[in-house]
Amino acid sequence: MRIATFNCNSIRTRLDAVIAWLRQHEPDLLALQETKVVDALFPLEPLRDAGYHVAFRGMKAYNGVALLSRAEPDCVQFGLDDGGPADEPRLLYARFGALHIVNTYVPQGRAIDHPMFQYKLEWFARLRRWFDARFTPKQSVLWLGDLNVAAEPIDVNNPEKREQHVCYHAEARRAFGESRAWGFEDVFRRFHPEAGHYSFFDYRKPFSPDQKEGWRIDYLLASPPLAARARNSWIDLEPRSALRPSDHVPVVADFGD
Numbered sequence: 001m002r003i004a005t006f007n008c009n010s011i012r013t014r015l016d017a018v019i020a021w022l023r024q025h026e027p028d029l030l031a032l033q034e035t036k037v038v039d040a041l042f043p044l045e046p047l048r049d050a051g052y053h054v055a056f057r058g059m060k061a062y063n064g065v066a067l068l069s070r071a072e073p074d075c076v077q078f079g080l081d082d083g084g085p086a087d088e089p090r091l092l093y094a095r096f097g098a099l100h101i102v103n104t105y106v107p108q109g110r111a112i113d114h115p116m117f118q119y120k121l122e123w124f125a126r127l128r129r130w131f132d133a134r135f136t137p138k139q140s141v142l143w144l145g146d147l148n149v150a151a152e153p154i155d156v157n158n159p160e161k162r163e164q165h166v167c168y169h170a171e172a173r174r175a176f177g178e179s180r181a182w183g184f185e186d187v188f189r190r191f192h193p194e195a196g197h198y199s200f201f202d203y204r205k206p207f208s209p210d211q212k213e214g215w216r217i218d219y220l221l222a223s224p225p226l227a228a229r230a231r232n233s234w235i236d237l238e239p240r241s242a243l244r245p246s247d248h249v250p251v252v253a254d255f256g257d
Contacts, residue, residue: 002254004252012043018030033146065090105145105148106127124175140225150167150216188251191233199217200215202214
């Protein structure tokens, strides 16, 4: 079973690249974030023609999540349901038998003194309560997506210069850590404990595959039973060198029986 996550930064702009990636790597599941399109304009048919069931929820120009799957999900739900903002274009839940998939695009936060940063911190807390209410760590749960936090110093270059950044600030890392403490293991780090691996690269700087200047803010986080089945994980840098690329690249993991 191959599962990947990719912030495509506009599914319509990146549609050909996504379909090419699907054909090359043949994932069983691909979670997308920042689809940036209202549902009525989502390019559903080309993805179906590529062999995938597609669930999605979006909005104009911002946010948006989608899940492409070889198998049809047993159920699909969108958003948080605790009485606060549902944020349906930021959370997609799907179940495939005993496998639970949670695809999220966590708020970026804008600036430390902006109300959206506090919203981001509370969003992580709300998500932790959402996990607590629905699952136990004995189940096979995969939380994946663009989580907009570099969890450790090795997840960003020049971390000493990023302490006031909304994606590395101590409060953001704390909030993320409290959500992960539900029982999630970082699948990529199981296979790559060393520094220098990134999934996001600033458009304003030239890119090369050897570039060591970026952020690792895209994750596949697995509950213990699922993490034990992980066989490999990697970051695919190739799409970043393509014409009109996203500023993110896919993160992939393979799971066995």
